[in-house]
Amino acid sequence: MAKRLRWAVPALLGALGWAVWEIPLAFGGRPDLEAMKRSPQFRDGKFRNLAPPVVQNAATGRELLREMLFGGQRRRPARPIPLVPQRPDHPDTGLHITWYGHASSLIELDGTRILVDPVWAERASPSRLVGPKRMHRPPHRLEELPKLDAIIVSHDHYDHLDAAAMRTLTRTQQAPFIVPLGVGAHLRRWRVPADRIIELDWHENTEIAGVKITAADAQHFSGRAFTRNNTLWASWIIAGAERRMFYTADSGYFDGYARIGEQYGPFDAALVQIGAYHPAWPDIHMTPEEGVAAHLDVRGGLLIPVHWATFRLALHAWSEPADRVWAEAKAHDIPLAIPKPGERIDVDDVPPIDPWWQALG
Template sequence: MTLQRLPLVRSIGGRPDPAAFHGSAQFRDGFFHNRQPAPVVEQAGRASIARDFARKGSTGRPRGPIPVRTPELPATAADCAATWLGHATVLLEVGGHWVLTDPVWSERVSPATRVGPRRHHPVPMPLRELPALSAVLISHDHYDHLDARTIEWLTANQETPFVVPLGIGAHLLRWGVPPDRIVELDWGQTHTIDDLALTCAEAQHFSGRLFTNNTTLWSSWIVATETASAFFGGDTGYHDAFTTIGDEHGPFDLTVLPIGAYDRRWRDVHMDPEEALLAHRELRGRVLLPIHWATFDLAFHSWEAPIEWLTRAAGEVAVAAPRPGERFGVDGGLPTTPWWHDVIRRGGSGDRPV
């Protein structure tokens, strides 16, 4: 599936109005801030990171083809199920609602179509085969979580609202999303759609699509009905609010938490697998779906390192480890086969390997 190519300036997005955010406890001095200190890499550190990326070669790439499953979706959404479509894109089923998180269908996570991190595997399903969505959730505005081309397609072909953290509405307006389909929330605020409650929750990260960081907010999301609940972590470092969220909104049937793209130089804004397990326990989660690994090369660890570390350290935690496109329900048999072993043995297997 080919998405429409956008001019570079348009793909970057809009300019949020700082005057709109003065009521937010997260906003001061013209920028959004984490509640806890979480320094982003300084300029000297960025230079060393750029140098290391130039030298790292094939580290971070899969050694074999990644198995991709064509999703087998029911006619109606289940009470609690999920289909991991790669990276942070997940099709959630909660209380009979379809909710899509951080949808990215583009080949590269970049404002341009010819440069930037490229997919290791195709998206398991075309956009046109998505069910009618109750909502699209966005965690923050980095290119690997907010894809302008995908947003434009969803705007034209679905009727769903986009529920986003403060400031991201400016990007959506730039890409043609009608104002009445944009819901901007601060941490702690909730938007309801029939019996579905979508609560914007704390995350520890940063934002930015070009040269200016933190003019839009970042968040995690609580997706809940009276019968089921899921926590979507988006992209975050470990923080002490996981316990508070678990106490106030848990227990969760499903937690969807990032485990990849970690590095000691940015540990405050990206969790490693051990921290994801700790967060899952503090959230009082039942099943953990690990995301933010396998699809794009965004750090210096090997391709399989996040899932290998997670499964070794999981202990009593119920971990779902689906292939991209593989659907599972929290009350059914969880996918636990270590399919990535075939990839690192250069064998590969699956329905549609690359």
């Protein structure tokens, strides 16, 4: 017993020491609220959605608890998720999308390379010990990505903003970080140089390597520690001279998509959030059917679903989003690609759907 304690006590003290230092660091920085007041989205000390929140009744809460305890959904695959190795070539023309899992994606638009929401962490959490754990490892090493022109972070939740990935990209790349208002405080806390941080409000833009990157509205929320909505969230338009992309980021379905389509569309392709949904959360995540509706609203071109198959963030079966979005896209005759993690999609030469997820149980 004494021998075990001699090993256990230092390990426990080490874990506690790590938690005291690393978890508060992962929380990020404190935004300058005075600077945030310039935004029309900032009211009464917080950022707000355009639409009022949906009020849930007690029955919805009971249904959520019952599903959590007795639902029986398969929330992770029975066999490993297949990963596609990195290809050595990086095209200088056309529009190509590489999906790394969850929302992390590389957009290669006529030679301009933009990384979106890079999360390489084992857990979507401030802790290495608890929190949603990956169902597959990252298909490519972060250090081996090609030279980037820009890095977009859609909002500050742990499954979209990875502190360790930000530090690695600061060291290995020279690209600027483009983020919604307030998120820059987290990056500065992690020693990203201030001159590499560009913060945007909705419908503000910046131009990088001939590509205009615009933040647009979304219906979501923010927060990494004990405060909520002190940073902004956004969807994103990435527009070159000839090609353009839309990324919903995390959002409930709302009428803003039609306005985005009118103002910025049509698009050649769209990354659309389809996972981590529940009837109790209509304000923050779309169902696959709502994702298709949003895609139709913005006139999104090729639909590439994201925000599924990596972290378990809801109660539905792990593969259900892909089955549902495939059925809904077919019903509306929408071009669709469902890549494996690491697979690059050529928007001009889309392969037939391979239902790879259905073979995994």
